[in-house]
Amino acid sequence: MTRIELQLDLNYDIGPQGADFVFNIxxxxTRQQSVWNELxxxxxxxxxxxxxDPATATRFLRLSAGPGPLALNYAATIDLHHHFADPLVLAECPVPALxxxxxxxVLPSRYCESDRMAAFAIEQFGALPRGHARARAVCDWVRAHVRYAPNTTDSSTSAADTLLDRTGVCRDFAHLMIALCRALNLxxxxATGTDYGGEPPAGRLDLHAYVEVWLxxxxxxxxxxxTAIPMALIRFGTGRDAADTAFATMFGEVTAYAPTVRVTAVEDIARGVLLPWRCWQALSTDGGEPMA
Amino acid sequence: MTRIELQLDLNYDIGPQGADFVFNIxxxxTRQQSVWNELxxxxxxxxxxxxxDPATATRFLRLSAGPGPLALNYAATIDLHHHFADPLVLAECPVPALxxxxxxxVLPSRYCESDRMAAFAIEQFGALPRGHARARAVCDWVRAHVRYAPNTTDSSTSAADTLLDRTGVCRDFAHLMIALCRALNLxxxxATGTDYGGEPPAGRLDLHAYVEVWLxxxxxxxxxxxTAIPMALIRFGTGRDAADTAFATMFGEVTAYAPTVRVTAVEDIARGVLLPWRCWQALSTDGGEPMA
Amino acid sequence: MTRIELQLDLNYDIGPQGADFVFNIxxxxTRQQSVWNELxxxxxxxxxxxxxDPATATRFLRLSAGPGPLALNYAATIDLHHHFADPLVLAECPVPALxxxxxxxVLPSRYCESDRMAAFAIEQFGALPRGHARARAVCDWVRAHVRYAPNTTDSSTSAADTLLDRTGVCRDFAHLMIALCRALNLxxxxATGTDYGGEPPAGRLDLHAYVEVWLxxxxxxxxxxxTAIPMALIRFGTGRDAADTAFATMFGEVTAYAPTVRVTAVEDIARGVLLPWRCWQALSTDGGEPMA
Amino acid sequence: MTRIELQLDLNYDIGPQGADFVFNIxxxxTRQQSVWNELxxxxxxxxxxxxxDPATATRFLRLSAGPGPLALNYAATIDLHHHFADPLVLAECPVPALxxxxxxxVLPSRYCESDRMAAFAIEQFGALPRGHARARAVCDWVRAHVRYAPNTTDSSTSAADTLLDRTGVCRDFAHLMIALCRALNLxxxxATGTDYGGEPPAGRLDLHAYVEVWLxxxxxxxxxxxTAIPMALIRFGTGRDAADTAFATMFGEVTAYAPTVRVTAVEDIARGVLLPWRCWQALSTDGGEPMA
Known part of the structure; x- marks a missing residue:
């Protein structure tokens, strides 16, 4: 089991008319992600x-704020009970069995125009053996061919843009991987949440976007x-793309400041709580069954 | 009450590997649309x-077909119990109350890039009185500024394309209206289904795409x-855009032929079944409550 | 006559491989723009x-710079002998007479996709009386419907983007006006150069992009x-769009700093040199004949 | 020497207002392409x-036609005096020496958005040895990765679309190759004209678009x-992309019919006129000097 202590600070300045918010923080x-001590x-x-949302367990916090500063602080302890699978035996699920x-x-969405990528995806990945290895190959291809570069993309950047321009941030990497997978009927x-354990200062962390593939x-x-140790990824929301799962969707005149995120991994060997490591297995935090 | 008798023929030729289908026909x-004699x-x-789909009542028919011809015939009798409302009293619902x-x-989707249309939508429609009249104004603007022209667009055409190129078919008209409404937080x-009563030969009909706005x-x-008498619109599916609600989503090598649609309005005055007419009221076929 | 004293400072840091430059500074x-005291x-x-370039009189300075800092200083005195015309008598030139x-x-170019704007341009401006007034109407429409906002666009932003997003800087305003004019066969x-006399601190100035229309x-x-008093616009280059007339096209690894521009209007009433003013006439600095 | 006899028939129906045309047929x-018996x-x-056009030797025929049918017939005999070069010794020209x-x-144009393809082009072709072989590699890559499919693209399709969708006709193949070359500073x-000797019925031919690279x-x-034997390519026009060199640019209401093209290669061994063959050398029909 992995235990993460999470703290998140968000700050806004709201214009004279007030503003409405939908947060996903x-x-x-879920069955595999227990949240407690939530404040x-x-x-x-x-x-x-x-x-x-009953379908995805994503929690949306809605509020209408008045003019002036707005600060949110969210803290929680999260236990991750991962499902581990051997990548070698994880098969793709044929469309009729999905x-x-x-x-x-498998359908295209705002930022994942998979309908325009079939020819490329099939050429590049069509001949690979089906299964986890193919999703892995798409993931590796995106990482190898897109350059991580903040401030080169914006909120209207889509996977088609990224396939062309080859630059972006975690959101763009995720959109491109998703679009390519869908083009293969995967x-x-x-998914949004927090990462942990990136190469730079250990313990550094940020709001993060990543991908889940059905295998x-x-x-x-x-x-x-x-950028993350996958075993420490905390999930806030899942959806088709960033349109569904923005950390904050705002209606009104708002100035947003950079969020502060603190993520600490807890070790408690006696109780089987281990620090996250880069494991060789495929990881899932979603049971495949309805949530409890 | 309006009663429609519907018949739909779809024909395909399927390649040697077979093909998987998801139909929405x-x-x-729903509470307002009773379907019987379905065959x-x-x-x-x-x-x-x-x-x-529990959220929208859209019914998806899934099947895997073998090589060779595939024909589907769907017939049903549908009773429409419209909710009528006076457009003058229909208000927009503020975001916090949605x-x-x-x-x-209100979020962007594959074919409705509302995130890129805020400036235009606010300039064009921002000063209009809120309510049904504003949605009506968007609808009228689209009809007045887009030219109906088959074969000028394809399955990758989006609302942003249509706002630029000003040409398309019912799907493109619907996508542009939707994107503009969402840009106004409407x-x-x-919605997909069948229309009835278009100007050409009365009784002519076709698979159709239209729009539903929350008021x-x-x-x-x-x-x-x-092109339709709205009162005779039959609803098959609803979704964010055409990606969600294709009549047929196909996986495999398939040749599709043009569908045949027959729509007949039934009159039975003794039982209160009247032929559809162009009424002045706003019409809804969705109860606002969970489906029975 | 208008006399402008111009000074321009450009600064770069060049990577270890050196870099090649094409400047248009x-x-x-031209017959109407005499340049002297050039340093x-x-x-x-x-x-x-x-x-x-013999066709446009645009001057391109080419050089290959070594690693380290590179500074260019350009100074010149420029006399503008404008051709003045009464807008009311300026006719559009029919295509066969061009x-x-x-x-x-009149053809589309990289940043001016006039081929996609015909329907919009004809709807918006097609019924207007032909002539200078129609070009003026396009110019006014762009100014009224696009918001001036630095850092919302980048070097890949085109007129189609601006028509959608309605935001940008002088380059984007110019591209959109050009695309709409061409869609009308205008x-x-x-054109690039410097402006003068903008609303902010008088005398303030910057590198600028504007438009020339054939009437x-x-x-x-x-x-x-x-942003400019048109009579004080200095022309560096003209071309189909910003691809043709960048102030600096760079090949290699280069850090560019913001340029410094100083523009002074000279008054010498005895010799007929007047300060630029906002005149009612249409202005041209291009003879229509071959350059001297 | 190669000798081609060319015949071209164009047919239009012109609306009641008449129409203006610019043909490039x-x-x-040029020094290497002599045209005689032109009718x-x-x-x-x-x-x-x-x-x-003095810069490219492209000839534009302008006319204003009245309502009704318009037919053009162009016939000519063309002698091609190719410049042959050994591909192995053909170097790329460094930017400062161009x-x-x-x-x-090397700049982007309407249909060749090379500014958006630098990352991809450098990744795919950046490590290849410079020279003819690299241009050849780009050409081969395009041929291998784009599927020839009429009616999947239209007059607004650009190289960025083709890089994504991987389908098109000769115009689209040419645009993509050009954009990728420019992204490499090549x-x-x-170029437009006619081809000859394609795989289908020998002697079959059509209006064609191809590419010229400066080496x-x-x-x-x-x-x-x-699709062509390069040695038999006849050049009509050259330009930055299809915007510059349409066979016919029309202003007005016109119905265009498919052109008829007949191309015959002449053999006259006694005078050194040989049938075109697929040679191993690089071919040029442009002297590099000013035209006679």
Missing amino acids: HAAQ LTISQPVPTLLHT PSEVLPY PARF GDRWYLFDPAG | HAAQ LTISQPVPTLLHT PSEVLPY PARF GDRWYLFDPAG | HAAQ LTISQPVPTLLHT PSEVLPY PARF GDRWYLFDPAG | HAAQ LTISQPVPTLLHT PSEVLPY PARF GDRWYLFDPAG
Whole structure:
């Protein structure tokens, strides 16, 4: 088991008309991801609505804030009970056998124009053996061919742009991997949360975007940007792409400041809580069954 | 009440590897749209799976067909119990009051890049009085500024393309209206089905795409292509855009032929079944409550 | 006559492999724009080639610089002998009567996709009286509908993007005006140089991009960004769009710093040199004949 | 020497307002391409203007036609005196050494967005030995990765679209090869004319688009669509892309019919006139010097 202590600070300045927010900053509650000690503090005394999407367990926090500063602090302890699988035996699921709930994830979406990438994807990956290795090959291809470069892309950048321009941030890496997987009829979805253990200062962390691909009978984690130890990825939300799962969707005049994220991995060997490591297995934090 | 008798013939030729299909050709079963005498005939003796999306009542028919011809015939009688509303009293629903299930329909999607149309939409429609009249104005603007021209667009054409090129078919009209509504924070979704009563030979009909906009507390019908008597619109599916609600999504090598659609409106005055007419009210076929 | 004293400082840091440059920072020498007291200083002792395009009089300075800093200082005094025309009598030139040298300027180019804007341009401007007033209407429309916002666009932004996103800088304003004019068969070209007299601190100035439209028998000035007193516009280069007339095209690894531009208008009433003013006439700095 | 007899028939129906045309259907007169026995017949008795662009030798025929049918017949005999070069010794010309007239052909244009392809081009071709072999590699890559498929693209399709969608006709193959070459700082231009000797019925032919790349000190022929015997390519026009060199640019309401092209290679061994063959050398039909 992996245990992560998470702290997240968000700060905004809101214009004179006020603004409406939909946040997705709660860690998802799933069979494999238990969230406890959860504490949310909001600097304005406003009513909030916490809505959980039954299909994905994504939690949306809705509120209407008044003019002036708005600060949110979210803290939680999260236990990750990963499902481990041997990549060598993880097969692709043929389209007729895909659960109906999974089918939409082979379709194109705002930032993942898989419909325009079939020729390329089939040429590049069509001859590879089916299974986890093929999803892995797509992930590796994206990491090898896209340059990580902040401020070269913006909120309208899509996978087609990234396939052309070959530059971007974790969101763009994720969109391109997803679009290529879908072009191969591999269901893929966008996941947001936090990473941990990137190469730079250990313990450094940030809000992060990564990918889940449906293999065998559940969703498996991939990190095309390659900055995280996958075992420590915390999931906030999943959706078709960044349109579904923005950390904050804002309606109104708002100035947003860079978030502060602190992620600590807890070690408690006596109780089987180990520090996350780069394991060779495929990892899933989604049970494949309905959430508890 | 409006009663429609519907018949639909689809024909395909399937390559030597066979092909997988997801059809959306069943009329949706909702509180306001009762479907009976439903008959589906498939020329190949293959198992089928009929999946109903709980959120939208869209029914998806899945099957795997073998090589050679495949014909489907779908027939049904559909009773439409419209909800009528006075357009003058239909208000827009402010973002904070939108049901969480409706919120995704203000977000951009594959063919409706509302994120890129905010400046234009606000300039063109921002000063209009809020309410049904504003959605109507968007609908009328699209109809007035886009030229109906078959074969000028294809399956990758999006609302941004149509706003630029100003040409297309019902699908493109619908995508542009939806994108503009969302850019105004008006939830809008894509609907597919059949129309009836277009100007050409009365009774002529076709598979059709139109729009539903959330006003007050439910979804109201709009037909930006302007070819139908809205009261006779039969709904098959709804979704964010054409990616969600294709009549047929195919996986494999398939030749598709033009579908044949027959739509007949039934009159039975004694029982209150009237022929559809162009009414002045806003129409909804969606209850705003969960489906029965 | 208008007399401008111009000073321009450019600064670069060049990577270890060196870099090749094509500059377009010399004021064009034309019948209506006389350049004298021209002084160019380059901090590296490298050979240079000054090439004048015979068709447009644009001067290109080519050099290969070594690693380390590179500074260019260009100073010149420029006399502008404007051709003034009454806008009311300036007619559009029908396509068959256009000089063959002017014809390419009705065609689409990299940043001006006029081929995709015909429907919009004809709808918006097709019914207007032909002549200077129509070009003026396009210029005013662009200024009214695009928001001036630095850092929202980049070097790949085109007129189609700007028509959609409605935001940009002088380069984007110019590209959109050009594309719309060409869609109306009005020859239009991109001009670069310096402006003067913008609203902010008088005398403030910058490298600038504007537009020339062929009316009657010559090219007339338009400033869709609206930041300049047109009479003080100095022309460096003209071309189909920014691809043709970049201030600096670089081949190699280069860090570029913001240029410094100083523009002073000289008054010498005794000799007929007047300060530039916002006149009502249409202005041209291009003779319509071959350059001297 | 290669001798080609060419016959070209164009047919149009012109709307009630008449229409203006700019044709580029004359074979270019260059040092290496002599045109004689040239005969042009036009079914309407209208004045024509034949303009030769001094920079490229492209000949533009301008005319204004009245309502009704318009037929053009162009016939000519063309002698091709190819410059042959050993591909192994053909070097790329470094940017500082490029003639100023050639420099514009490293810049992006309407259909060749080379500015967006640098990362891809450098990754794919950056490590290859410089010279003819690299241009050859780009040509082969395009031929291998784009599928020839009529009616999948239209007049707004650009190289960025083709790099994504991987399908098109000779025009699209040429645009993509040009954009990739320019992204490598290899000057490349679009050429139009006729091909000969394609695989289907020998002697079959059509209007064709191909590519010229500047190597050593002149422009060399490449045929990325791979349908022609390069030695028999007749050049009508060259330009940055299809915007510059359409066979017919029309202003007005016109219905165009498919052109008829007949190309015959003449053999006259006694005088050194040989049938075209697929030779191993690089071919140029452009002297590198000013045209006679």
